[in-house]
Amino acid sequence: MTTRVMVGGADRVDLPAVLYRGGRLYCPAQPGATALLVRAGRIAWLGLDADAPRADVVVELGGAVVTPAFVDAHVHATDTGLVLSGLGLSGVRSADELLDRLAGFAAGLPAEAVVLGHGWDESTWRRPVPPDARRLSVAAGGRRVYLSQASIHSALVSSALVSSAMLAAAPGLSADGDGWVRGEEHHAVRAVAFGSLGSAQRAAAQRAALSAAAGLGIAAVHECGGPGTSSEADFTGVLALSGDGLPEVYGYWGELLGAARARELGAVAAGGDLYADGALGSRTAFVSQPYSDGGGCGTAFLDAGQVAAHLVDCVGSGLQGGFHAIGDAAVAAVADGFALAAGEVGVERLRAGRHRVEHVEMVDKRVIAAFVEFGVVASVQPAFDRLWGGESQMYAARLGVGRSLASNPFAALHGVGVPLAFGSDSPVTPLDPWGTVRAAVSHFNPSSRLGVRSAFAAHTRGGWRALPPGVVQTSQEGVLALGAAATFAVWSAPAGVSADGLPVLVADDPALRGPADPTPLPRCLRTVSRGREIFVASDLGEPVGVR
Structure with a gap:
């Protein structure tokens, strides 16, 4: 009972049918499920242990939690x-x-x-x-x-x-x-x-990063490169490792008017780190009001006309486009560029590209409305708020408390339907998917917090849906459902499991909740990508074997 699995057009290996049983599955469409059968890289069956079909290999889950695997979108x-x-x-x-x-x-x-x-x-x-x-x-x-x-x-x-x-x-x-x-x-x-890096040192670093991601329940990453960020050789080297016993890698090449070059390099999009501005830490993010601790308003690398020209280039090339924009003035320039591009190619053609903006830390209602109008995906990093937000950390020093607390408004974006995709921007913040989910749930500003299920969805399905149209079948990614891709992770949940089936991430005591919540986070035991295990914790036993 073996099946040859095709992933990304490449013939991989013959994989046995594997039954995972004795777990707690996060499967809202089939609550109470404890087992799943993987065949041909897909979920072929879901249900109770007692009803499970025969399989070549049986993996005993021992009460562990099974969820869709994470996607790190930056x-x-x-x-x-x-x-x-x-x-x-x-x-x-x-x-x-x-x-x-x-x-x-x-x-x-x-x-x-x-x-x-x-x-x-x-x-x-x-x-x-x-x-x-x-x-x-x-x-x-x-x-x-x-x-x-x-x-x-x-x-x-x-x-x-x-x-x-x-x-x-x-x-x-x-x-x-x-x-x-x-x-x-x-x-x-x-x-x-x-x-100065040699090719061997570079490849070893890339493989180490992807291996670490797999060990954290991450089955896919969006690699962001481009001039000023990484070389073409570096970028293509990472892409070459995709799926080789490691997480899948989807490349974003950020070069102005570079849609053709992005396609040549194997990127799925001409976006990611195409810089409209810099960062708040270095006071190079482009803000409308001067920095509180250093004067000046940062640096604008793109204006609305350049943004529009890049989007038109992407639409003409059939590629998703995107930009890095952090400060409110930079995000506003990007939004204005979308409006100019819509005037040239039409709103519907622009929306069809599912273009995206990275970071989006400072944004007002006008810009949020533009994101809704033009179907823009917001690729965001909740750990930024945990590490630098609030009333007494770096953002407050740079921007003042008011602007700090208004930054990273996840609830405002989500509440009006802006698609969210969570990432780490690693190594800016560490690879830490459950920590990222908790950061969104525990935002310093309570009005910007998301619910656990919404935050988890942004770090799983959101990452798949942030990819360009046609790259994956989004309806079959990021869920535990019959016929969906068998891409999931298995977890120990030291703080227990909530009524909705997800691990408990926040303290029962409201006084302990927030960015410093002491609740222990889940530990990854296995990561499965399209039916292949890309990570197994070293202290786990072997599968039951062939039946």
């Missing part, structure tokens, strides 16, 4: 893998601690290496002044240094790396600066730093 695989295996700086709380961490890591590297690190966030330091280029060079023993800030929109770099970037024809760079590069200077230095 990741950077190479950066993520480098953080997992390299110099992580998210926990440092001072310049001196950063230098100590840098010195210890760099000492084990060859003299010619570029030291790559990520995650420092000066807004969490008592004295928020990062070390300059000279101190970085000394700590690294003269090696070239690139340390991206948590937002990945700026970095600390050594004088030697700046000199390398200058030699690579990056005008305007100075080797005598403070070592904190932003905007176009950052893009130039980043390209030099990541260009």
Whole structure:
């Protein structure tokens, strides 16, 4: 009873029919189901253990919870893998601690290496002044240094790396600066730093990131690349790993008027990190009112006319388009661009592309209405609010408390029908799907919170529906249903299971709820992608075997 399974047009392997039984299935259409049969990469049967059909292999679930697997709608695989295996700086709380961490890591590297690190966030330091280029060079023993800030929109770099970037024809760079590069200077230095990676190191980082995702119940990711973010070789390398015992990878290439190039590279869309602005952490997000702690309104990389031209290019090429937009002025420019494009190609043709905008952190009612009118998908990251929102964290320092609490308005978007797709923007925030769901449920601003089921749907079905039309059959993805793709995850739920069948994520005591909720999150035991197990926890026993 074996069936040859076809995924993405490639003949994979002969897979046995597998019965998973003895679980608690999150299956609203068939509540009470405890078992499912997988055949030919699809769910061939759902029901009670006692009624289960015969199968080649039986997997005993032992009361574990089974849900659709997660989709992370915005990741950077190479950066993520480098953080997992390299110099992580998210926990440092001072310049001196950063230098100590840098010195210890760099000492084990060859003299010619570029030291790559990520995650420092000066807004969490008592004295928020990062070390300059000279101190970085000394700590690294003269090696070239690139340390991206948590937002990945700026970095600390050594004088030697700046000199390398200058030699690579990056005008305007100075080797005598403070070592904190932003905007176009950052893009130039980043390209030099990541260009130093060998192909083996790059592939190992990508595989490490995707393996980590599988171990967290993530069966598909949207890889966001483009000029200033990653090289074409980096991007195509990640795509080549898709489904190879790992999560599926769907590529978004963010290059202005780059629909043809996106298609050539194997991307499903010409969007993702096509920057309309920067980030709040580096004060490069484009806002309508000046930053509270630094003056200025950030940086606009695209205007409405450029947005419209890109969308028209995408419509003409039959590709989904999209943009990175965080500040309210940037998101408004993108919305105005949609209106201009609709005037040229028509509203219905524009809506048919299911175009999307990444992040959408600051948005007003007018822009939300435009998203509804033009069928825009909002690809958002709830962990941003958990890490930087509220009254006393980085957003409050940058924007003031009022704008901080108004940011990331998930409920306002969801409430009027804007499709939501959740992601991590890893390594900006960690791969952490249940943490992401809880962040949306526990937003600092209660009026922006989602219910657990809505938040879970945004991180499962939402990720599939955010893909371009025709890439997958969305009605058969992200659900446990007869005939649907057998893409699911199995969980231990230490806090128990709620009445609706999902693991408990928030405390019973309302006083404990919020971004710091102590409720233990589920642990992934298995991840299955189209019938193939891409992750099995090391402490699980073997299946019952062939019957």
